[in-house]
Amino acid sequence: MIFQPLLNWSQRTSIVTQIIIGLVLGIALALIWPEAALKVEFLGTLFISALKAVAPILVFVLVIAAISNKRPGESSHLKPVLWLYVIGTLSAAIVAVVASSFFPTTLVLADAATGMAAPGGIGEVLMQLLKNAVANPIDALLHANYIGILVWAVAIGIALRRGAETTRQASRTGL
Numbered sequence: 001m002i003f004q005p006l007l008n009w010s011q012r013t014s015i016v017t018q019i020i021i022g023l024v025l026g027i028a029l030a031l032i033w034p035e036a037a038l039k040v041e042f043l044g045t046l047f048i049s050a051l052k053a054v055a056p057i058l059v060f061v062l063v064i065a066a067i068s069n070k071r072p073g074e075s076s077h078l079k080p081v082l083w084l085y086v087i088g089t090l091s092a093a094i095v096a097v098v099a100s101s102f103f104p105t106t107l108v109l110a111d112a113a114t115g116m117a118a119p120g121g122i123g124e125v126l127m128q129l130l131k132n133a134v135a136n137p138i139d140a141l142l143h144a145n146y147i148g149i150l151v152w153a154v155a156i157g158i159a160l161r162r163g164a165e166t167t168r169q170a171s172r173t174g175l
Contacts, residue, residue, distance in 0.1 A: 022047075056144045060137075060153045067157025 010018065026044065030037040070076060119125045132140075132147040140148030160167060 056141050060149050063153035064157040068160035
């Protein structure tokens with residue numbers, strides 16, 4: 001098979017490395033041959049659409065697995081993750097502010113959002129947050145309602161963690 005070496009390489013290489021290679025190749029193509037880059041633009045759109053399709057389900061399953069498989073007394077290594085999140089968020093904000101001061105832009109919106117109004121106050125925002133939190137889990141997955149996804153994943157993860165060992169074992173093996 002002619003694609004066998006490519007298949008073997010893709011199985012040995014991490015997805016992050018493959019994405020970085022794709023980005024570099026896409027940028028190089030756009031710089032060298034812009035017309036060809038426009039012709040393969042649909043590949044990027046297809047990739048982003050696939051990520052958007054799988055992300056809610058992936059978050060749901062990973063949160064359930066992480067909570068249900070946590071054992072009492074076992075270190076969760078959450079502090080370094082939270083610090084990386086804080087440092088990454090602050091760094092991104094600083095880079096955005098510096099970049100916007102060097103390259104100022106004007107944003108012109110074609111049409112205002114129709115049928116939508118700004119919330120009237122904090123009470124309305126909190127009420128919407130609570131509605132999103134208790135939404136139907138299938139609806140939350142379908143509409144990428146991450147608040148609802150996280151609430152249901154945490155609840156199911158806790159339920160599985162408190163369940164019998166046979167239930168936890170079945171959830172680990174995917175039965």
